[in-house]
Amino acid sequence: MSGGDMAKPLLGHRSMEGDPHITPASGRTIGVLGSGDFARSLAVRLVCSGFKVVVGSRNPKRKAGLFPSAAEVTFQADAVKKTDVVFVAVFREHYSTLCDLADVLAGKILVDVSNNTEINHHKESNAEYLASLFPASTVVKGFNVVSAWTLQSGARDGNKQVLICSNNQEAKRTVAEIAQVMGFTPVDMGCMLSAREIENIPLRLLPAWKIPIFLALGLFLCFFTYNLVRQVIHPYIREQKNKFYKIPIEVVNTTLPCVAYVMLSLVYLPGVLASCSQLYYGTKYRRFPDWLDQWLQHRKQIGLLSFFCAALHAVYSFCLPMRRSHRYQLIETAVKQAVEKKMNIWVEEEVWRMEIYISVGIIALGLLSLLAITSLPSIANSLNWREFSFIQSSIGFVALVISTLHTLTYGWSRAFDENQYKFYLPPTYTLTLLVPCTVILAKVVFNLPCIQQRLLRIRRGWEKGRYVKFVLPSATGEYSSGETSSNV
Ligand code: NAP
Numbered sequence: 001m002s003g004g005d006m007a008k009p010l011l012g013h014r015s016m017e018g019d020p021h022i023t024p025a026s027g028r029t030i031g032v033l034g035s036g037d038f039a040r041s042l043a044v045r046l047v048c049s050g051f052k053v054v055v056g057s058r059n060p061k062r063k064a065g066l067f068p069s070a071a072e073v074t075f076q077a078d079a080v081k082k083t084d085v086v087f088v089a090v091f092r093e094h095y096s097t098l099c100d101l102a103d104v105l106a107g108k109i110l111v112d113v114s115n116n117t118e119i120n121h122h123k124e125s126n127a128e129y130l131a132s133l134f135p136a137s138t139v140v141k142g143f144n145v146v147s148a149w150t151l152q153s154g155a156r157d158g159n160k161q162v163l164i165c166s167n168n169q170e171a172k173r174t175v176a177e178i179a180q181v182m183g184f185t186p187v188d189m190g191c192m193l194s195a196r197e198i199e200n201i202p203l204r205l206l207p208a209w210k211i212p213i214f215l216a217l218g219l220f221l222c223f224f225t226y227n228l229v230r231q232v233i234h235p236y237i238r239e240q241k242n243k244f245y246k247i248p249i250e251v252v253n254t255t256l257p258c259v260a261y262v263m264l265s266l267v268y269l270p271g272v273l274a275s276c277s278q279l280y281y282g283t284k285y286r287r288f289p290d291w292l293d294q295w296l297q298h299r300k301q302i303g304l305l306s307f308f309c310a311a312l313h314a315v316y317s318f319c320l321p322m323r324r325s326h327r328y329q330l331i332e333t334a335v336k337q338a339v340e341k342k343m344n345i346w347v348e349e350e351v352w353r354m355e356i357y358i359s360v361g362i363i364a365l366g367l368l369s370l371l372a373i374t375s376l377p378s379i380a381n382s383l384n385w386r387e388f389s390f391i392q393s394s395i396g397f398v399a400l401v402i403s404t405l406h407t408l409t410y411g412w413s414r415a416f417d418e419n420q421y422k423f424y425l426p427p428t429y430t431l432t433l434l435v436p437c438t439v440i441l442a443k444v445v446f447n448l449p450c451i452q453q454r455l456l457r458i459r460r461g462w463e464k465g466r467y468v469k470f471v472l473p474s475a476t477g478e479y480s481s482g483e484t485s486s487n488v
Pocket of ligand 1: 033034035036037038039056057058059063088089090091092094097113114115116143144145146147148149
């Protein structure tokens, strides 16, 4: 399923009020088979949305108290007779026990809300199985992606989308109307073949986050090992100094900004590679390699993980003075000073470096927070395309530049200090600068007028070596057409 399909509303944006062709869904009687968690939440939501609800249970007397008083709880056959739309809130393995109801269910719409316990658990989807048991009824798959909890709390909270599919357009439209009246956004997923995919959705664990999380963990592991060697192993081997206490906070805190900074640059690197590809081939119609496509699609998650690491770095840094080791070191320095009778330890350069370093760090974190907040669907939906791209692209790039300043003021002249090369390993910050500086340099080059113009033309459909039709106004104001090479 593509992101585009997900965004396609089933009923469009027109209001149902005042449309003579649409009968108002609210007010009609809806049946619910089953009296479990889902059935109860569904009944509450339907009643609150103005529907009459009739619940079919094997044991109505015992279950009636669990439902709102406005809902009628009766025997299954009795309930089904009173409605044209029946939500089957029963597990797949119990569908066959409903076969006695086949006659009363004939000609009615059955909404299959079921989920499985494993991805692709059965050969056919639950909805197809239900349709095979009740051939005289029309089955619509839907509502399985919302939980009982979301149903109860209403569509204010949680996922608002309800994915719907069926082979019958009319039945699908009816269920979509019901979903809309309940405050959900129905999304047309096409015919019944999509049911399998819809049933798999609730079982997938963060599918879009897997690659970014592995990337973040991989970077964390690499930088952590590198910092561990430099900050702990080196003093232990070379000077027999025990610095292992640094592992939980100091080493982690020098690793987090490295991951955050490199991840931020990895948000913008695929855009640079895509521009290079377009410039090289002179067209925007050539497909990017799959890995680049995937990378472009994961930018939001990579950016959010970058923000997460930066936020952790800020909290860790804030807590550094709370450590006992820090207090001992402060006292030790003070005593040394007293012994050496040093009165003035103020180093002007160091003071300025730290002031600038902390200030740009705070600004970078602020900008990253802005990027993270505007990537949330609820906020992103309130922005137009220009605003969204300005924040994510331009402000994002500024965040990368400011993070680079933060890194440079942290490193200062350490790259030129021989003592900083532990086991011949350069200071960590010099390594982190590689990718971000490449991205910044590439962006500067792409903004040179000659390259920017060419990129703009390519993105408007111009192609290298292609002949295009042109239309020129004549002296009389009329238009004449002809062919020319777009290369000219
Ligand atoms: P549940 O609490 O176990 O309820 C299932 C209901 O099925 C029972 O209360 C029972 O009601 C009825 N039933 C009918 N014939 C049955 C039989 N032969 N044996 C046992 N029970 C029978 O389950 P649930 O959580 O409500 O889930 C119901 C359906 O909704 C499932 O297909 C599930 O995948 C789907 N769903 C649930 C959630 C959720 O958040 N819970 C979310 C999405 C989808 P009576 O005893 O009154 O007949």
